[in-house]
Amino acid sequence: MKKKRPTLYDVAKEANVSIATVSNVLNNKDEASAETVKRVNEAIKYLGYSRNESARSLKSGESKLIGLIVPDNNPFFTEILDGIQEECEYYDWQVVVANSEESEKKQNQLIGLLSAQQVSGIILAPVSHTLGPLKMIENAPMVLIDREVENMKLSVIKADNIDGSFKATKTLLKNGHKRIGLILASPGISTTVERRQGYIDALNSQNIKVDDELIQFGGNYTGTKAQMNGGYQAVMNMMKLPSPPTAIFATNHLLMxxxxxxxxxxKLRIPTDMSFIGFDDHPWQEISDPTFTIVAQPAFEMGRQAVHALHKLKSSEEVISTSLPLQLIIRESCGTVK
Amino acid sequence: MKKKRPTLYDVAKEANVSIATVSNVLNNKDEASAETVKRVNEAIKYLGYSRNESARSLKSGESKLIGLIVPDNNPFFTEILDGIQEECEYYDWQVVVANSEESEKKQNQLIGLLSAQQVSGIILAPVSHTLGPLKMIENAPMVLIDREVENMKLSVIKADNIDGSFKATKTLLKNGHKRIGLILASPGISTTVERRQGYIDALNSQNIKVDDELIQFGGNYTGTKAQMNGGYQAVMNMMKLPSPPTAIFATNHLLMxxxxxxxxxxKLRIPTDMSFIGFDDHPWQEISDPTFTIVAQPAFEMGRQAVHALHKLKSSEEVISTSLPLQLIIRESCGTVK
DNA sequence: GAAATTAACTAAAACGTTTAAGTCACTTTG
DNA sequence: CAAAGTGACTTAAACGTTTTAGTTAATTTC
Structure with missing residues (x-):
């Protein structure tokens, strides 16, 4: 079944040199004669040798792995992963993907497990506003993605949620809506705070009073089903109000x-009876009936930039903070108020 | 920035014992007195010690990582990942996720990279009917997922595609359709072959002749956009036929x-002008208009079982082959023929 | 033409674990 | 009461690399 892999030593014996020389050849250290290089390479090929990364990483204190901790394997984070993988190819890193399931305890455990693996760095979408005992984050360079935490100067690659939310709300306002329902995820994460802020800023800019009953948190529970249900309940609650909203803005894909x-x-029709703006673009939104107006996140790009930020952090201790612009894609789901 | 982590040696010094004793305590070897165990554990806590997995894996020849190679980060494989992660928690494994982008060359490279990482095993969704040089697969136990390869007795966890496709086609036939368009992915993978077979079996069972022009391969290209486009083109081609289909069965999510x-x-209406059955269930299909009848795959369960099969393979060399049943979920998208 | 430099290597230590093989002071056994 | 066990440890080797500090012979320098 599992055969013993050849080692440096085997290659050295085959090529009649020392293991140091083989190592030099492998790392292009340019300290061997052309003839030796050739002989070593032939031996490597003949034996089917490849490095043992465990040994390397023991020696160097660092594996060629980076950790990604997401709160949920949803399409948004999958697209981020896609971007991360693409960029990692350049740095010759592999990605260990872990799921914190929006649990802080689990998140901290995972940080521990990953740094035990000697990962070169961690890309984290934190589950709350704060990061636990700092001890952990001293072990591996860390970049935050999508969400921020308070009081820590960490690199973070996120979206400009305030602006994205502002633009969406403004669009609804322009269409004449005065009562706009806002469905937010858990109040414990920065994206929620920011998306709420953008909504409020937009209302304020038109001198429309914020009605707290129109702001619902649908994401207090974890898991796909629960989040969807949160969005469902939020609508049900709002529509029971004496003066229900004429438009709804749902601030993530599941809530939507x-x-x-x-x-x-x-039995309300979109956009006839109800205008609607969602969050996170996905192909189905283009083919559904009606097609949905949404705030699109540059998830792939966020992934790429996070890897880049990680590399920057490692090579020059430089802390990068980026807010990428969100794009409002107008489709059929929001009409003018009746 | 990056602090040196404490080692066994530091713990040993702190607790006034040898590193062997610390190791024994860590591994619950039951060779130390209760008092020593306590002292060691205190030292571990005090220093914030945690294992260096690189060193462990160098010693044991095996890391606590498993590799997952998918051809594409799509929702189907994301759900598989979800199942894999859940089951891995039990075995205390972490998952390195790599994307072969349906390229055989890339796939083989990744197998090499992962086994260089000394992964405990690899779960692979192969990009073609055959596996390259066997050399590679000797290095790490391997379980195939979703797709099979020829002439190799490897563990494989897949869906019963023939039956799933048979049931879907049969349903359309029962509704009176005689010309059913079939949209398949790349001919190079086993799922395509099987889904085609199920379709043919169903037609044969009703003595309906198979018309090759109604079988379109939409997945010869790689990437989300390209696959969607493949589905798009397939429909366009079929509808140009002198006698176009009255129903279409698209055999994956993107093609759909x-x-x-x-x-x-x-401007054809589903199901009025055209009946439709898709593949892979997703929440949006429940809320779209019309809702879609689909063949649902137990992706999460496939992930779990793959991990289990990997463990079985490692612990007892037992090769497991499972075909999980597919479920036809009837919704609104297929009506009777006019 | 002796001293210094260079090219092409090698020996050995180190990274942090696990483990086989001791050691040593006490029991237990027959 | 000597032999054999046992409990609670320790020592040191080993896993496969990288790297520092040599070594040796050939070449350059003045």
Whole structure:
């Protein structure tokens, strides 16, 4: 079954040199004669030798792995992963993907497990506003993605949520809506705070009073089903109000699906009876009926930049903070108010 | 920035014992007195010690990592990843996720990189019918997922594609359809072969002749956009036929979306003008209008079972082959023929 | 033409574990 | 009461690399 892999020593014996020379050849250290290089390379090929990265990483204190900790394997983070993988190819890193399931305890455990693996760095989408005992983050360079934490100067690659939310809300306002329902995820993460802020800023800019009953948190629970259900309940709650909203803005993909489900169940038609703006673009939104206006996140790019930031952090201790612009894609789901 | 982590040696010094004793305590070897165990554990806590997995894996020849190689980061494989992660928690493994982008060359490279990392095993969704030089697979135990390869007795966890496809086709036939368009992915993978077979079996069972023009391969290209486009083109081609299909069966998620897009562009209504069955269930299919009848794959369960099969393979050299049943979920998208 | 430099190597230590093989002071056994 | 065990340790080797500090012979320098 599992054969013993050849080692440097085997190659050295085959090529009649010392293991140091083989190592030099492998690392292009330019200290061997052309003839020796050739002989060593032939031996490597003949034996099918490849490095043992465990040994290397023991020696160097660092593996060629980076850790990615996401709170959920949803399409948004999958696209981020895609970007991360693409950029990692350049640095010759592999990605260990772990799921914190929005649990702080699990997140901290995972940070521990990953740094035990001697990962070269960690890309983290934190589950809350704060990071636990700093001890852990001393072990591996860390870059935050999508979400920020308070009081720490860490590199973070995120979206400009305030602006994205502002633009979406403004669009609804321009279409004449005065009562706009906002469906947010958990209040414990920075994206929620920012998306709420953008909404409030937009209302303020038109001198419309913020009605807290129109702001619902649908993401207090974890897991796909629960988040969808959060969006569903949020709509149900809002529509029971004496003066229900004429438009709804759902600030993530799962909340959006739950919300649309509720709207459908209530036999309200989009955009005729209800205007709707969602978050996170996905192909199906282009083919659904109606097609959905959404705030699109540059998830792939975020992934790429996070890897880049990690590398920067490692090579020059430089802390990078980027807010990438969000794009409002107008489709059919928001009309003018009746 | 990066602090040196304490080692066994530091703990040993702190607790006034040898490193062997510390190691024994760490591994619950039951060779130390209760008092010593306590002292060692205190030292571990005090110093914030945790194992260096690189050293362990150098010694043991095996890391606590497993590799997952997918051809694409799509929702299907993401759900598989979810299942893999859940099951890995039990075995205390972490998952390195790599993307072969449906390229055989890349796939083989990745197998090499992962086994260089001394992964405990590899879960692979192969990009073609054959596996390259066997040399590679001797290095790490391997379990195939979703797709099979020829002439190799490897563990494989897959879906019963023939039956799933048979059931879907049969349903369309029962509804009176005689010309059913089939949209397949790349002919180079086993799922395509099987889904085609199920379709043919169903037609044969009703004595309906197979028309090759109704079988389109939409997945010869790689990448999300390209696959969707493949589905789109497939529909466009079929609808140009003198006698176009009255129903379409798209055999994966991306092809389905492309196909629906084309149908929409052609101003055909589902299910009034065209019946439709898709593949892979996703929440949006429940809220779209119409809702879609689909063949659902137990992706999460496949992930779990793959990890389990890997463990079985390692512990007892037992090769497991499983075909999990597919479920046809009937919704609104397929009606009776006019 | 002796001293210094260079090219092409090699020997050995080190990274942090695990483990086989001791050691030593006490029991236990027959 | 000598032999054999046992409990609680320790020593040192080994895993496969990288790297520092040599070594040796050939070549350059003045």
């Amino acid at each position: 699906m739950g919300a649309v489900k509720a709207i459908k169940e209530l | 979306m492309g196909a629906v897009k084309a149908i929409k562009e052609l």
